[in-house]
Amino acid sequence: MSAYILRRIWQMIPTMAGVILLVFFLFNWIGGDPAYVLAGLFSNQEQIDSIRAELGLDQPLVVQLWIFVKQVATFDFGNSWTTGESVADIFATRLPASLTLMAPLLVIETLVALVLAVGLAWVRGSSIDRGTMVVFTALMSVSILVFIILGQYVLAYRLGWFPVQGWSDDYWKNISTYAPLPILLGLLVSIAPNTRLFRSFVLDEVDQDYVRTARAKGLSEPRVMFVHVLRNALIPVITFVISNLPGLLLGAFLLERFFGIPGVGREIILAVERSDFPVIKAVTVYVAIATMIFNLIGDVLYRLTDPRVQLR
Amino acid sequence: MQSQSTVVANVSEGAWALAWRRFKSDRVGVWSGITVILSLALVLSTLLGSLASDWEKEVAISHAPPSWAMGGIQGEDASASTPEVVLYEPTPTDVVDPIAAQWELAQKAVKPAGEKVNALATNLPMGSDKWGRDVLAKTIKGAETSILVGLAAALMATLLGSVLGAVSGWYGGIVDDLSNWLYNVFHSIPGILLILAIAAVLNTKGTMAVVLILGTTGWTGTYRLMRGEYLKHRNRDYVRAADAIGASNNRRMFVHILPNVSHVILVQFSLLTVACIKAEVILSFLGFGVPVDGVSWGTMLTEAQNDLLVGKWWQLLSATVAMSIFVTGLSLLTDSLRDALDPKVIH
Numbered sequence: 001m002s003a004y005i006l007r008r009i010w011q012m013i014p015t016m017a018g019v020i021l022l023v024f025f026l027f028n029w030i031g032g033d034p035a036y037v038l039a040g041l042f043s044n045q046e047q048i049d050s051i052r053a054e055l056g057l058d059q060p061l062v063v064q065l066w067i068f069v070k071q072v073a074t075f076d077f078g079n080s081w082t083t084g085e086s087v088a089d090i091f092a093t094r095l096p097a098s099l100t101l102m103a104p105l106l107v108i109e110t111l112v113a114l115v116l117a118v119g120l121a122w123v124r125g126s127s128i129d130r131g132t133m134v135v136f137t138a139l140m141s142v143s144i145l146v147f148i149i150l151g152q153y154v155l156a157y158r159l160g161w162f163p164v165q166g167w168s169d170d171y172w173k174n175i176s177t178y179a180p181l182p183i184l185l186g187l188l189v190s191i192a193p194n195t196r197l198f199r200s201f202v203l204d205e206v207d208q209d210y211v212r213t214a215r216a217k218g219l220s221e222p223r224v225m226f227v228h229v230l231r232n233a234l235i236p237v238i239t240f241v242i243s244n245l246p247g248l249l250l251g252a253f254l255l256e257r258f259f260g261i262p263g264v265g266r267e268i269i270l271a272v273e274r275s276d277f278p279v280i281k282a283v284t285v286y287v288a289i290a291t292m293i294f295n296l297i298g299d300v301l302y303r304l305t306d307p308r309v310q311l312r
Numbered sequence: 313m314q315s316q317s318t319v320v321a322n323v324s325e326g327a328w329a330l331a332w333r334r335f336k337s338d339r340v341g342v343w344s345g346i347t348v349i350l351s352l353a354l355v356l357s358t359l360l361g362s363l364a365s366d367w368e369k370e371v372a373i374s375h376a377p378p379s380w381a382m383g384g385i386q387g388e389d390a391s392a393s394t395p396e397v398v399l400y401e402p403t404p405t406d407v408v409d410p411i412a413a414q415w416e417l418a419q420k421a422v423k424p425a426g427e428k429v430n431a432l433a434t435n436l437p438m439g440s441d442k443w444g445r446d447v448l449a450k451t452i453k454g455a456e457t458s459i460l461v462g463l464a465a466a467l468m469a470t471l472l473g474s475v476l477g478a479v480s481g482w483y484g485g486i487v488d489d490l491s492n493w494l495y496n497v498f499h500s501i502p503g504i505l506l507i508l509a510i511a512a513v514l515n516t517k518g519t520m521a522v523v524l525i526l527g528t529t530g531w532t533g534t535y536r537l538m539r540g541e542y543l544k545h546r547n548r549d550y551v552r553a554a555d556a557i558g559a560s561n562n563r564r565m566f567v568h569i570l571p572n573v574s575h576v577i578l579v580q581f582s583l584l585t586v587a588c589i590k591a592e593v594i595l596s597f598l599g600f601g602v603p604v605d606g607v608s609w610g611t612m613l614t615e616a617q618n619d620l621l622v623g624k625w626w627q628l629l630s631a632t633v634a635m636s637i638f639v640t641g642l643s644l645l646t647d648s649l650r651d652a653l654d655p656k657v658i659h
Contacts, residue, residue, distance in 0.1 A: 018497030023509070030513050134340070134644070141586075141639030143593045145613050146632045153620050247502040254594070268505070269598060272512040284509050288500045295500075 001303070008296050019288040024068050027277050028061070068281075077282040082274045087282045090267060097167060098263035100174050101255065102248045105186045110241055113191055117198035118233070121206060122225050136192035144189045148258045151185045165260035182255040197240065202233040235305045242298040246290035331575070334652040341648025347641035351459065358456040367453040367607065370444040375624050378439040378447075439626040441615065450607055451630045457608035459638065461522050462589035468527030469588075470534050470581045477538025482546055482565050491535070499532050507591065511600040522601045526588045534580045541573040575653035582646040586639055593635070609635045 052058045056067050071077050077087035120129050156164040162181035168174055205211065206229055214228045215221075253265025264283070271279035325333075335341055357363040439447050480491035498506070510525045542565075545551060554568045589609075595601035596610025609631045616628035 014493055015496040015500055018493055019500060022497055022501075026509060026513050137643050137647075138636060138640045141636045141643060142632060143590060143609075143613065143635060145593060145597055145610075146628065149613065149617050149620060149628065157621070247504075253504075268508060272508050272598075272600065275512060275515060277512070280509050280512050284501060284505055287502060287505055291500045291502060 001300075004303075005296070005300065008299070012292050012296075015292060016289065019285060020069060020072060021065075023281055023284050024065055027281055028064060072285050077278045080271075080279055081276050087278050090279060091264065091282070094262055094264045094267045095249075096171075097174075097261050098249055098252060098256070098265060100171065101179055101182055101186075101261060101263060102252055104175070104179065105183045105190075105252075106241070106245075106248060108183065109187050109190045109194055110237070112187065113194035113198050114230070114234075114237060116191070116195045117202050118225055118230055120195070120199050121202035121229075122221070124203065124206070133196070136196055139188075139192040140196075144254060147185050147189050148254060151181065151188070152258055155184075156181055165258070167259075167261050178259070178261070182252070182259050182261065186252065186255055198233070198237055201236045202229060204236075205229045205232045208232075235302060238305065239298040239302045242301060243291070243295045245294050246287050249287065331652045335648060338648045338652065340644055341652065344641040344644035344648065347637060348645050351455065351638045351641065354452060355456050355459050358452055359460075363452060367445060367449040369446075373440065374442055374444050375619070375622075376440040376444070377624075378626050439624075441627055442619065447627050447630050450612065450627075451609075451634045454607045454609045454612050454631060455634055455638065457519065457602055457606060458589055458592055458610065458635070461519055461526075461592045461602070461608070462585045464523045465526035465530065465588040465592075466581055466584035468523065469530030469584050470577060472527070473531035473534025473580070474538050474577050476531065477535040477540075478542050478565055478570070480535070481539040481542025482561070482569075484543075488539075491539070495532055495535055498529070503529055507595070508600075511595065517600065517603045519602055519606065522592055522595055525595070526591055530584050530588065534577070534584070537576050537580065538573065541576055542569060545569045545572060575649075579646060579650050579653065582642055582649065586642050586646070589635070589639060 049058075056064055059067075075088060079086050080090060083090075120132055123129050152164060156162045163178060166178050168178070210232075211224060211229060214224045219228070249264045252261075252263065253269055255261070256263040256266035257269055267279065268283055270276070271283075335345075354363065441447055441450065476491050476494075480488045501509075506529045507525055510529065511521070514521050514525065546569075551564055551568055554564050559568065592601055592608065593610035593613060596608050597614050602608040602611055612627055612631040616625075616631060619625070619627050
């Protein structure tokens with residue numbers, strides 16, 4: 001097991017290097033000269049030169065790459081080009097809001113989708129099952145934007161059940177007042193794809209021998225579905241949830257933008273709008289690292305929960 | 313699902329003919345197929361200019377409600393939407409005219425009352441937007457942009473993924489290692505983040521930029537599947553036989569194997585089209601996509617958000633319904649295609 005983990009970490013190194021190269025290539029080559037972006041519209045050659053020197057842009061490409069690698073290794077991406085705040089600070093201060101929103105959403109959406117999935121798999125092939133799947137396909141074809149725009153307008157603006165937007169410094173106020181509507185809308189958007197996926201996981205299990213054995217023992221159908229089948233279907237579900245955790249930070253960027261929640265996702269959109277390269281670079285590299293690590297954790301958990309899986 | 317053949321023939325049917333027969337018996341698949349074909353015909357006719365080519369014309373009063381909803385509007389909306397005949401000539405521009413009010417008065421003063429010049433409509437089927445443009449025509453024109461962007465980006469991603477996957481699975485060795493490395497790099501960055509990062513560095517808004525962004529980020533899934541298919545097929549008997557009669561590498565890869573894995577490409581292509589259309593809408597909404605002087609379902613949703621605040625819901629409805637019809641149709645079609653083309657897999 002530990003040999004496997006070590007090898008996986010070892011294999012991460014070339015991928016890591018690739019991500020760094022890709023980000024470097026994107027921002028230093030395709031992105032054009034950042035000095036012009038930074039200096040703004042009214043600038044003279046002197047200003048541009050001094051900015052170039054400050055950012056190390058007058059150095060050869062290899063040296064610039066080395067500077068970037070050092071930034072990644074030391075978690076020091078310098079300051080945001082627009083606000084001057086240090087990039088590390090930006091993430092430290094924006095993370096709590098994102099987590100306040102996403103943690104409850106993740107738990108609720110996984111549980112609801114799981115129950116729905118087992119329920120649908122139970123009546124698989126029936127008109128309820130097929131009808132629900134068609135409705136879900138239709139729901140998935142409605143843009144997430146429409147859910148948010150309509151939800152915010154009807155539930156908050158028109159009916160006044162929730163505040164239209166806002167955020168405070170108090171956790172309990174956030175979770176009780178500001179977070180419910182975004183969470184509800186996030187749930188509406190994610191329930192269809194998650195249920196579809198989890199249903200396919202459950203369907204992979206229902207024809208297994210152990211299910212027939214359980215039925216032959218005379219167990220009730222709810223017990224077969226919700227204890228025997230569910231326990232085995234949980235394995236891919238867990239892997240799926242774990243390896244998608246880093247993406248969650250970004251997944252909420254539209255919710256954060258619409259509801260004025262000062263989270264990581266909204267910060268990324270702002271950074272893209274302002275061409276704030278250090279912030280985008282940092283997010284891309286670290287989210288990629290986090291994705292790799294969580295993928296590994298997911299695989300290891302898979303191995304621990306399902307002894308049939310051989311990791312090599 | 314599979315209808316038993318009643319044809320007594322010595323020649324066995326081809327894989328595509330069999331798939332077609334399976335597909336025909338799938339009612340959901342047939343209807344979704346018809347929906348998709350009709351939508352594509354619509355796109356083709358806007359491309360040729362026979363439909364919605366004058367969507368930018370001011371043909372109605374500002375924010376005219378849909379004709380079928382005229383009676384059902386209550387409260388403050390009703391007073392705002394009472395049809396009034398405006399006397400000035402429609403302007404072809406779509407910018408807000410700062411002196412419109414004064415201009416209108418001046419026009420009224422010049423023209424004798426009662427003389428109607430090209431009166432603006434108040435009874436469009438889907439109403440009009442802020443600038444008096446026909447929302448229905450706008451939705452159709454928006455469909456053209458969104459669907460074409462989706463198709464083009466999906467085509468690019470599918471091509472990239474298929475070629476890379478084929479080469480990687482066929483040759484193996486260092487080519488495979490390199491492609492796998494590239495795949496791992498792209499795969500470890502969440503899609504939406506990569507899309508935003510490329511949008512940030514490109515910093516050029518436009519339809520081509522969207523296609524480029526989505527095309528270069530979407531190829532990973534196709535690559536993985538195609539690589540697997542080529543690994544599987546490379547040692548099959550028919551490929552060895554082709555080798556024995558002296559078929560070149562390229563010939564074996566693209567003439568012998570490709571037809572046998574083309575169903576994977578087809579399914580991937582339509583899956584990617586759905587994903588790209590959805591992504592285009594979000595990118596355009598955020599301002600990184602289709603520029604404001606164009607129209608797509610994404611830019612319509614952006615406008616619709618402001619419209620909704622003053623109670624004008626029809627642009628939102630129109631864009632949403634159009635998008636749902638096409639995307640649902642394409643998604644259901646994809647499911648049916650997969651069932652028809654790959655009957656061994658149970659979904």
